[in-house]
Amino acid sequence: MKQYACDVLIIGGGPAGLAAAYQARETGAEKVVVLERNSELGGILTQCIHNGFGVSVFGDDLTGPEYAGRWVEQALATDIETFVKTMVLDIQPGPRVIASNEEQGLIEFEAKALVLAMGCRERPRGALAIPGTRPAGVYTAGMAQRMVNMEGYMPGENFVILGSGDIGMIMARRLTLEGAHVSAMLEVLPYVSGLKRNLVQCIKDFDIPLYLSTTVTRVNGRDRVESVTVSQVDERWRPVAGTERDIPCDTLLLSVGLIPENELSMLAGVEIDPIAGGPFVDECMATSVKGVFAAGNVVHVYDLVDEVTRSALRAGQHAAEFALGTTCPFETSIPIQAGDNVHHVVPQHIHPQALAIQDRKVEFRVRTPIEAAARAEILADDEVIVSKRLRYVRPSEMIILSLGSDEAAVVEKASKLTVRIR
């Protein structure tokens, strides 16, 4: 088996992995290696051909391929080594990573620090338990996106899209521009789950019918989808009897959420936060396993790639420091808990003394929307130390607060931090 030794090894060559690699090299790690299972670097952005990426990181409104392209160029301009078409099979203590590719067979990487940057994947039909037949013509929105934008064929002619996530809305526009018909977009919640701008420029601009508090209760058709039966739902998402109707279509797309991809993290023995769906991390993106860091959508699903990049720059920096022997000097950390109307918080714990060095981000999502002024607060035990007024809060829009040297003294005396919405 071919063997490699490196300072920082990164699993995943998408925006998170590339930014982590770049920052690890900048921080001084000499041998930085990126492993990517696809045939090219760039991750999911290569199929996200729409614009809206990079506004906050670069100050430019870029398409997905352009944003990915900038990071690929930046990585390739250095001596960062990249392996494509390379699949990681196992992570063992060390950390030691076993991967394979067609040319070299099994490869063993001995790394001083590891960054998990595997991203996320789509929630499939099986997770929804929609009754009915199992005909051809049911796809996740991202799968259809890949077919239309990269493979060059249309998965159908007449679509119904279940779920109003961003990928679903972007695909509604994309399919319309390619000449297909989108008969309906359905959302089980009483509000749209993606960004408001996509509701305007993808749904309203193209007069696509949007039905809220509505879901698919049956898929009909023997060999190919012929229609879907849809029903209105009550506040507990239960179909309301008597509201069923059929919408003819040949294809059903599912845009019903993303799940951090953590099978490899679990092989590495990393503890997973069941609510966020990704590894428990501290302010340095360090996981529960020494020398293993996590970056981007593997930790929790971000709204914007710009924030994925930022989390990966942190992970890359601290992974490099760990590899160079500068481990975290602080022994004790305190938990950051989700309080009123907060779904989950990242990082899940923080070293109070770290606040004196630089500002640290606290990222979280709310459980239920409030379409009126609200306050996001961080409490050290019972004392409010950060309070930010927001014009509204929505589950679809991650909130990011900052903690810094001003709060350090209070946080050092606290036993826990709590994030809440008031």
Added chain:
Amino acid sequence: MQEEREFICVTCPVGCSIRAIVDGDQVIEIVGNSCKRGEAFVREEMSNPRRMLTTTVSVDDGILPLVPVHSNQALPKHLVQEAAKLLRSIHLQAPIASHQTVMTNILGTGVDIVTSRAVSRS
């Protein structure tokens, strides 16, 4: 006559909800935008709404059958679908460079269509 209209700015992913007091096509007052671009968006949305176009163009002999393309500035909204249809009818020959111009002055709008990535020969 003055009336209140609601807009959601599509300039960036923040998507500000903007309320505007308008009189005919005159903007009297704007609230809710978090940057200057929101104001420009509302003025343009009332007189001549424009949108960016992103789509794909067929490629012959490339490592991919398509190349993603985008408009170098926003197009008049009512021409977006026609422009996409026109771009479905053309073929490019690999290799293709990133930011290569695919079509200049599409539909007489003064807007150019450029590639979003490179596609090398297969």
